[in-house]
Amino acid sequence: EAEVAQSPRYKITEKSQAVAFWCDPISGHATLYWYRQILGQGPELLVQFQDESVVDDSQLPKDRFSAERLKGVDSTLKIQPAELGDSAMYLCASSRDLYNEQFFGPGTRLTVL
Amino acid sequence: DAKTTQPPSMDCAEGRAANLPCNHSTISGNEYVYWYRQIHSQGPQYIIHGLKNNETNEMASLIITEDRKSSTLILPHATLRDTAVYYCIVKSAGSARQLTFGSGTQLTVLP
Numbered sequence: 001e002a003e004v005a006q007s008p009r010y011k012i013t014e015k016s017q018a019v020a021f022w023c024d025p026i027s028g029h030a031t032l033y034w035y036r037q038i039l040g041q042g043p044e045l046l047v048q049f050q051d052e053s054v055v056d057d058s059q060l061p062k063d064r065f066s067a068e069r070l071k072g073v074d075s076t077l078k079i080q081p082a083e084l085g086d087s088a089m090y091l092c093a094s095s096r097d098l099y100n101e102q103f104f105g106p107g108t109r110l111t112v113l
Numbered sequence: 114d115a116k117t118t119q120p121p122s123m124d125c126a127e128g129r130a131a132n133l134p135c136n137h138s139t140i141s142g143n144e145y146v147y148w149y150r151q152i153h154s155q156g157p158q159y160i161i162h163g164l165k166n167n168e169t170n171e172m173a174s175l176i177i178t179e180d181r182k183s184s185t186l187i188l189p190h191a192t193l194r195d196t197a198v199y200y201c202i203v204k205s206a207g208s209a210r211q212l213t214f215g216s217g218t219q220l221t222v223l224p
Contacts (some may be wrong), residue, residue: 042214
């Protein structure tokens with residue numbers, strides 16, 4: 001069964017450093033999502049892509065976060081500089097299109113020291 | 114999208130049916146009910162969704178009341194591996210908006 005791949009699975013960094021996360025969606029899925037999940041809470045959307053275009057990035061802290069999906073396939077989420085409050089699980093999901101169910105990857109757990 | 118209300122936690126004996134309720138009293142006619150679950154330290158997993166008819170798949174059954182103000186997710190024979198946080202989410206048909214997760218229900222299946 002096809003799965004969403006994410007790497008790394010775990011990342012520890014110091015505040016003010018840059019970090020990057022990678023996501024490879026299920027083949028053929030046009031829509032890709034990045035979510036952030038703080039411990040004890042549900043995931044919250046950061047950015048949503050349809051192919052290579054951003055559909056919604058209203059919740060993305062653009063002063064430090066950036067996301068790209070240059071060829072409309074895999075995607076990278078970057079944080080620069082990282083802050084203590086960025087410690088969370090970063091989840092990637094994909095769906096066939098904007099209206100179908102989403103499939104999630106295993107996530108990247110970020111710890112900022 | 115309509116808001117949902119779920120109990121924060123539930124227990125269920127292994128092998129018994131787990132019935133997880135969700136209240137969505139402000140749901141509108143074109144909004145679907147989705148269920149996802151998240152096992153500890155993993156990404157959420159899609160379970161099932163429905164509009165107004167009851168739905169069943171290999172994982173679970175979804176029962177939606179006639180007035181659509183509430184629904185129940187049923188895991189017919191719960192196993193220890195079903196221990197997870199279960200999220201009930203309401204989303205408009207044809208909406209490109211993201212899933213809005215609440216706090217969910219922590220289901221613990223007891224041996």
